Amino acid sequence: MSALREIEFRDALREAMTEEMRRDQRVFLLGEEVAHYNGAYKVSKGMLDEFGPRRIIDTPISESGFAGLAIGAAMQGLRPIVEFMSWSFSLVAADPILNNAPKMLYMSGGQFGCPVVFRGNDGAGGQLGSTHSWCVEGMYSNVPGLKMAIPATPDDAKGLLKTAIRDDDPVFFLESERMLGMKGHVPEGEEILVPFGQGRIRRAGADCTIATWGRPVHFALEAAEALAKEGIDCEVIDLRTIRPLDIGSVVRSVKKTSTCVVVDQSWSFGSPGSELAAQVHKHCFDDLDNFVHRVHTADVPAPYAYNLEQEYLPNARKICEAVRAATYNA
């Protein structure tokens, strides 16, 4: 059973936290309804039973409060995991998460590290309206001093979260509410640690490189299958972490395919996608047959209506169009 075990994304996250909490007494979880209610999205289900209220802590609805408290605890060497029910709610905690955590080591001249994991749901897709559908990687990845992981599958969710918890720096861990029920193969009883800064080739191909991360990985794979029927063979690279960014894997692929499409579900202006495109242009200037094409969300707030929201996000159709254009097949 273990070799083929399939579990949900949320179970993978829970396994990562549970295993790390068993392994390291310094690790604890805090956030809104993570204990008695088992988490708004049941990611922490059963963890209160195993670890008790000392290590699984229900907090008041007070994002700045628990983010700031976690920073203080991390300064004294603990390893807090902070669950934001949604990354959208982290906006009220901007001062602790952006102005303190990523700078603490720097501003204290190396005296105080800040090994906190901030994690929660990110991105649109659940018809939650624009205030609850933030894709924070665009804004937050701009800040040096933090690391950012955005897993696309349950096995990576587990392996990246375990790495995040063991990391000595603040890690922003972005999940998707749309993916929590997604099932995938996660071996049982095996230590999975996915190193940061190593992309994963999700599909090998020769004609066009699609570089992406998180939920859009699945849209890219869907697009790649459709394009294969048209004779366009795409290579899909899942970068898995934004900071650090595995530019090497993308460059190697583009040197082979000569075309590149970047898919990023944040707004295009000043986004991880624009950074990636700029780096590809720099490193592959003589290899590219076309400029790097980019698929982002539309430059509007996340719409509430179902059909508009689907159209707002990157999707397989848009990716297909971008690949055709980049490869002169339009």
Added chain:
Amino acid sequence: MPIKTVLTAEIENVSILDAEGRFDEKLGKGLIPDADLVKLYGHMCTCRHLDEVAFKLQRSGRMGTYPQNMGQEAASLGAAYALNNDDWLVTCYRENCGLFWRGVPMESILLHWMGDERGNAMPRQHHATPIAVPIGTQMLHATGLAWAAKYRGEKRIACTFFGDGATSEGDFHEAMNFAANLDIPVVFCCQNNGWAISVPGHIQCSAPTVAQRALAYGMDTIQCDGNDLFAVVHCFRKAIKQARSTGRPFFIEAVTYRLGDHTTADDARRYRDQAEVDAWRARDPILRLRKYMAKRGLWSDAKEQELQAKVEVEVAATVERAEGITSPNRVDFFDHMYAEIPADLALQRDTMQTHGIGQDPSQIEGAVIELPAKEGH
């Protein structure tokens, strides 16, 4: 059903040595041994002189913006004196005196305000955190530090300082609620100096005291004359004892006044009446302590002259050390970005180029483009 009263509350105000020199023997006797008192007084004088020198350094272009501590020496000093040295002291920027008592080098503070980050590298043995300049963020850190101590079963508590202006920040309320609600031993001390830069207390909040806000969070609270070292020590001893024994937070409002500007970037004469400032000058914490010590035969003009001469030498040497430090290397700012420097940042450090420039491909070859040893699984 009849209308019932669900809460009535009283808040004590503690004064032991008042501005007129009256001393409450019952509360004050034996509170601070004479030998300590002389030491504490000397410490306040040193801090005051450093403050005056720092102001002059700024005015002569030898220092950046500086927030004078003048008039507020007693509160943080009383706290540092009452706390154990391994309790966390989490301050903002008007607690120099307490930090120096802890052993934080004076030149660190000067260095910080001269615009050198090395001034904020507080040696860990002092259990003091870097000076927090954003208003109010440090209260949450103190709560987290104390929570971590509790989590580890240590008896250590945290004490955090902030001004009256910070009590309007959300972080203040969130820290207070967390500390009370999660049973965290933090002593919150508001140095209420009456002014948030140019905004007077009554425009900041309608409540007559800051201390009463603690009641809303189910936290014990007390107000004291913040310019009275005895009252401060009395309140901190009470707060610390209670926090340590119950694991609960405690709130102290130290009523004080900044005799100087908010920082060297503003001119308080433009928004404060001189009469108000003069009245508070008469309530100076140093002045009243000196009078008290003289009355008790612990102090004399000769001793004062001797002290001032010593302080001048000490502060001058401090300034010399702070100004004499070699400028940081331009690559130093990469040093403490991450526990281990990532490859792209190491490249920036080694070439001092930004992502976008890349003018020398040879610097990039073999660095950024270096492929991962192992392809993803």
